Amino acid sequence: MSATGRVPFNDLARGTSAERREIDAAIGRVLDRGWYALGPENAALEEELAAEVGTSDAVLVASGTDALQLAMQALGAAPGTRVLTAANAGGYSSIAARQLGAVPVYADVDPETLLLTARTLASAWARMDVAPKIAVVTHLYGAAADMTEIMDWAERAGVLVIEDCAQALGARHAGAPVGSFGHAAALSFYPTKNLGALGDGGAVLSRDGEVARTVRSLRQYGWSPKYRVSIDGGRNSRMDEMQAAVVRTRLPRLETMNERRRDIHRRYERALDGHDTRLVNAAHPGFTAHLAVLETDDRDGAIGHLSAAGIATDVHYPVPDHRQPVAPAQSAALPVTERASERVLSIPLFPELTEAEIELIGDRIGELP
Numbered sequence: 001m002s003a004t005g006r007v008p009f010n011d012l013a014r015g016t017s018a019e020r021r022e023i024d025a026a027i028g029r030v031l032d033r034g035w036y037a038l039g040p041e042n043a044a045l046e047e048e049l050a051a052e053v054g055t056s057d058a059v060l061v062a063s064g065t066d067a068l069q070l071a072m073q074a075l076g077a078a079p080g081t082r083v084l085t086a087a088n089a090g091g092y093s094s095i096a097a098r099q100l101g102a103v104p105v106y107a108d109v110d111p112e113t114l115l116l117t118a119r120t121l122a123s124a125w126a127r128m129d130v131a132p133k134i135a136v137v138t139h140l141y142g143a144a145a146d147m148t149e150i151m152d153w154a155e156r157a158g159v160l161v162i163e164d165c166a167q168a169l170g171a172r173h174a175g176a177p178v179g180s181f182g183h184a185a186a187l188s189f190y191p192t193k194n195l196g197a198l199g200d201g202g203a204v205l206s207r208d209g210e211v212a213r214t215v216r217s218l219r220q221y222g223w224s225p226k227y228r229v230s231i232d233g234g235r236n237s238r239m240d241e242m243q244a245a246v247v248r249t250r251l252p253r254l255e256t257m258n259e260r261r262r263d264i265h266r267r268y269e270r271a272l273d274g275h276d277t278r279l280v281n282a283a284h285p286g287f288t289a290h291l292a293v294l295e296t297d298d299r300d301g302a303i304g305h306l307s308a309a310g311i312a313t314d315v316h317y318p319v320p321d322h323r324q325p326v327a328p329a330q331s332a333a334l335p336v337t338e339r340a341s342e343r344v345l346s347i348p349l350f351p352e353l354t355e356a357e358i359e360l361i362g363d364r365i366g367e368l369p
C-alpha cells in the first residue's frame with residue numbers, strides 16, 4: 001500500500017525507481033552519442049523485437065495507434081476500405097482506420113474470452129455489403145485470440161490480418177508468439193503497457209519485407225530514398241532514441257515481469273474460486289496478464305466495495321466503438337460486446353504491487369458475490 005493506504009490502479013514510479021540506474025545509463029548513452037531520432041538504438045531495438053516475435057522485420061514508429069494506421073496503409077487501406085474489427089478493444093483500430101478515410105465495421109466477440117473468433121468474424125463478414133480488405137484482431141487484456149482459426153478464415157475470405165499486440169507482447173497461441181501470425185502486427189510502448197517506454201512509442205512487425213519497407217518509408221514522409229517522396233501518404237512518425245534505449249533495457253525482463261503479473265492474476269483467481277463474479281482470463285503461460293478484468297452483474301456495487309477499501313478500479317472499456325459519439329449509426333447489434341461493456345471491471349495488476357496490496361485486493365474481491 002502507498003503511504004495514504006490506497007492501492008493505485010497503476011504506479012509507474014515504482015518501476016522506474018527500481019530500474020533507475022539502468023535507465024540513467026541508457027539515456028546517458030544516447031546523450032553521449034548525440035543522435036536522437038532513428039539511430040542505433042532504434043536499429044538495435046527493431047532487431048531485438050523481430051527476434052522476440054519471430055517476424056522478419058520490426059519498424060519503430062511514434063505510437064501504437066500510428067502502428068495500426070501505418071500497417072493498414074501498407075496493406076492497402078484507402079478511403080472507403082472496410083476494416084473489420086472488434087468494438088470492445090478501446091477504439092484504437094477505429095481511430096486508425098478513420099484517419100485514412102477507411103470504414104470500421106464491427107464483429108461481435110466470444111462471450112467467454114471477449115475476443116474475436118473465426119466464427120464471429122465470419123458472421124459479421126456475411127452481413128457486409130462491401131467486403132473488408134483488412135481485419136484487426138486485438139489480443140485483448142493480453143490473451144491470445146485463436147490465430148490458427150482466424151488465419152484460416154482470413155485466407156478463405158481474402159482478408160489481410162493485423163494483430164493488435166499492444167497488450168500482448170509475450171503472449172502465445174499454439175506455442176508461437178502473437179504478432180507472428182498476421183500479415184502485420186502493431187505494438188505500443190505507452191508507459192502502462194507490459195513493455196513500456198517513458199513516453200510514447202510503437203512498432204509495426206511483419207513477416208513480409210515489402211510491408212515493412214512501406215512502413216519504413218511512410219513513417220518518414222514517404223521518403224525512399226532520403227528527400228525523395230516516393231510513396232504518397234507519408235508523415236513523421238519516428239520513435240526517439242531515448243525511448244528506444246529505455247525499452248531496450250526493459251525487454252530482457254519482459255518475461256519475468258509477465259510471469260509476476262500472472263502470479264498476481266492467479267491469486268485473484270483463487271480468491272474468486274466458486275464465486276459468480278469471474279475473471280475473464282485464467283493465467284496460463286501464454287497470457288501476459290496486462291489487465292485483471294472481472295465480469296460482474298453488479299459493477300457499481302463492486303466499484304463501491306473496492307473503493308471503500310481504498311482500491312482503485314477502471315473499466316476497459318465503457319463505450320464500445322459503435323456507440324461512440326463520432327460513430328455513424330450501425331444497424332447490426334453487437335449483443336456480447338454491449339453486455340460486456342456494462343459488466344467488465346479492471347482491478348490493479350502491475351508487477352510492483354506489494355504483498356500487502358495483493359492480499360488486500362484478494363480479500364476484498366473474495367467478498368464479492
Ligand SMILES: *Cc1c(COP(=O)(O)O)cnc(C)c1O
Nearest residue numbers: 063064065092164166167188190
Ligand atoms: C494502448 C493500445 C493501443 C494504442 O497505443 P498508443 O501507443 O497509446 O497509441 C492500441 N491498441 C491497444 C489494444 C492498446 O491497448
